[in-house]
Amino acid sequence: MADNLFKLRIITPDRTFYESDVVMVEFNTTEGEIGVLKGHIPLTVVVAPGIITITEESGTKEAALHAGFAEVLGDSVIIMAEIIEWPSEIDLERAQEARDRAEERLRARTPETDIARAETALQRAMARINVIK
Amino acid sequence: MASMRDIKRRKGSIQSTQQITKAMKLVSTVKLQRAKSNAERSKTYFHAMYDTVHSILRKSGNLEHRYLKTGETGKTGVIVITSNRGLAGGYNSNVVKLITQGALANEDLAIYAIGKKGRDALGRKYEIAQDYSDYIEEPVYAEAMRMSSQVLKDFEEGRIKEIYIAYTGFKNTVSHIPTLLKLLPIIPGQEPDAEKEGELQDEIENNTLMNFEPEEDDALDLLIPKYITSLIYGCMIEAVAAENGARMQAMDSATSNAEEMIDKLTLMYNRARQSSITQELTEIIAGANAIS
Numbered sequence: 001m002a003d004n005l006f007k008l009r010i011i012t013p014d015r016t017f018y019e020s021d022v023v024m025v026e027f028n029t030t031e032g033e034i035g036v037l038k039g040h041i042p043l044t045v046v047v048a049p050g051i052i053t054i055t056e057e058s059g060t061k062e063a064a065l066h067a068g069f070a071e072v073l074g075d076s077v078i079i080m081a082e083i084i085e086w087p088s089e090i091d092l093e094r095a096q097e098a099r100d101r102a103e104e105r106l107r108a109r110t111p112e113t114d115i116a117r118a119e120t121a122l123q124r125a126m127a128r129i130n131v132i133k
Numbered sequence: 134m135a136s137m138r139d140i141k142r143r144k145g146s147i148q149s150t151q152q153i154t155k156a157m158k159l160v161s162t163v164k165l166q167r168a169k170s171n172a173e174r175s176k177t178y179f180h181a182m183y184d185t186v187h188s189i190l191r192k193s194g195n196l197e198h199r200y201l202k203t204g205e206t207g208k209t210g211v212i213v214i215t216s217n218r219g220l221a222g223g224y225n226s227n228v229v230k231l232i233t234q235g236a237l238a239n240e241d242l243a244i245y246a247i248g249k250k251g252r253d254a255l256g257r258k259y260e261i262a263q264d265y266s267d268y269i270e271e272p273v274y275a276e277a278m279r280m281s282s283q284v285l286k287d288f289e290e291g292r293i294k295e296i297y298i299a300y301t302g303f304k305n306t307v308s309h310i311p312t313l314l315k316l317l318p319i320i321p322g323q324e325p326d327a328e329k330e331g332e333l334q335d336e337i338e339n340n341t342l343m344n345f346e347p348e349e350d351d352a353l354d355l356l357i358p359k360y361i362t363s364l365i366y367g368c369m370i371e372a373v374a375a376e377n378g379a380r381m382q383a384m385d386s387a388t389s390n391a392e393e394m395i396d397k398l399t400l401m402y403n404r405a406r407q408s409s410i411t412q413e414l415t416e417i418i419a420g421a422n423a424i425s
Contacts, residue, residue: 013178013274013366030355031346042343044189046355069356071185078185080178082274082359 006038007076008054010084017063017084020056025077027052027065028127036072043072047081049123051131064090064131066124090128099125137405144398151391157220158384161377165306168374172303179367186360190319192343198350200285200357201318204294208243210262210284212316212365214300214372215251217266222383224301224376225250227311231299233258235313243293245284247369262287272373277366281358288317296361300368301375307382309375314368316361 008025010018026035028050052065068081102122106115190201211232215225229251232242243262246252248269252261263283268276287293296317302310345352 009181011178011181013175013363015174016177029346034346042192043346044343044352044356045346046352069352069359071189078181080182080185080359080363 004038005057006036006074008079009076010052010079010081012081012084017081018054022054022056024055025052026055027070027079029070036077039074040072040077042074045070045072047079049120049127051127052079052084062087062131064124064127066127085128085131087131090132092129092132095125095128095132099129137402137409140398140402140405144395144402147391147394147398151388151395154384154387154391158381158388161380161384165374165377165381168370168377169303169306172370172374175367175370179363179370182360182363182367186319186356189343189356193345193349198353199289200353201320203318204288204291206291207287207294208260208292209237209240210243210245210287210293210296211237212245212247212280212284212296212298212300212368213251213255214269214298214368215246215248215254216372216376217249217269219250220383221376221380224309224379224383225254228299228301229254231311231313237297237313243287245280247280248372262292269369269373272366272369274362274366277369278362281362281365285317285358285361298365298368300372301379303371303374303378306378309378314364316364317357319357319360 004023005021008018008020008022009016024035024037026033028048029045030048031045033050034045047065047068047070049064049066052063054061054063064085064087065079065081066083068079068084070077070079098121102118102125105118106122109115213228213232215228219225225248232238232255242255242259244252244255244259245263245265246255246261247265249266252264252266255261263280265276265280268280284293284296288296295315298314298316300312300314302312304310
């Protein structure tokens with residue numbers, strides 16, 4: 001079992017969020033969702049807001065990952081996350097409010113609406129809400 | 134010999150100075166504790182960011198990207214991190230010296246000042262492109278982001294051709310190293326670490342080339358601003374810790390110098406008092422002798 005593990009490190013500006021040997025990690029990138037197993041080709045990806053699923057030997061863990069980038073190497077993955085939260089750290093009400101606000105902004109769509117920003121905000125809020133459920 | 138009253142007054146003034154330096158030392162000790170734990174927490178990210186970006190670039194072979202080439206026109210941009218307040222020993226002047234007497238001394242510089250002391254010292258000789266002095270009080274990631282987008286804009290528009298950052302590295306409480314770091318263009322693989330060299334060799338032998346998703350250019354467009362931001366942020370946090378460390382040391386030695394002077398003055402005062410008593414006694418005895 002042990003030879004299909006690789007090292008995963010998730011680092012944020014404030015702390016080392018996660019560091020352990022894992023079986024698989026799945027997360028959202030700007031090009032779509034990817035899942036990484038040991039022996040992946042070297043790859044650099046830019047993170048898009050979404051849920052990150054970490055599969056350890058003993059089970060899976062989820063967190064909301066919002067921004068950053070990742071360096072994937074054969075035997076290690078480093079995710080330089082700007083924002084990442086465990087479900088227990090998320091304020092569900094705030095996330096729901098943020099989702100409603102972003103949806104409202106996208107619906108209203110005045111010329112001065114920053115669509116890209118509203119969309120990222122919506123994605124971010126959805127990631128937070130989904131990871132709790 | 135100075136009169137007793139003069140010595141006493143002098144001693145009083147030194148004593149009140151000592152009280153101030155002692156209080157300042159206590160304040161910066163407390164601030165240092167906070168800044169130090171901040172610095173330690175962000176250090177991992179900061180170093181991992183540096184290592185990761187360099188390792189990505191090393192594995193990428195020949196990249197053609199605007200952030201990886203020296204600009205053709207413009208000045209050399211230097212982000213200078215100093216403090217807003219003085220009384221921190223050599224803290225500010227060491228950073229300033231790094232620029233005025235270092236490798237960049239003869240270049241045409243554009244200074245991005247973080248910290249009033251550096252701005253004032255360098256403003257006489259060089260152009261101050263931007264002044265972010267307020268940010269150093271409480272470094273926030275969002276502010277580092279604003280700064281990095283500004284310098285990157287200047288770089289892209291050809292106002293500056295290279296970007297350096299000058300700050301004081303915080304090694305531990307007593308050792309702070311003024312450091313000049315090149316931010317842009319990024320030259321991958323400038324690590325003298327022997328172990329890393331070995332790894333690099335292995336990587337080249339394995340012939341694994343880095344893949345990018347999205348395309349190289351787009352990925353680097355997103356990645357490098359993040360890299361610059363986190364380096365600026367990390368440098369600011371370290372500099373704040375170093376500033377408080379330097380001030381604590383300076384105030385500590387000021388306090389002990391004051392202590393020493395007070396001791397000396399106490400001795401002088403006692404001598405003066407003794408000699409004045411002796412003199413009075415001699416006069417009284419001489420007077421008594423003259424009468425009898």
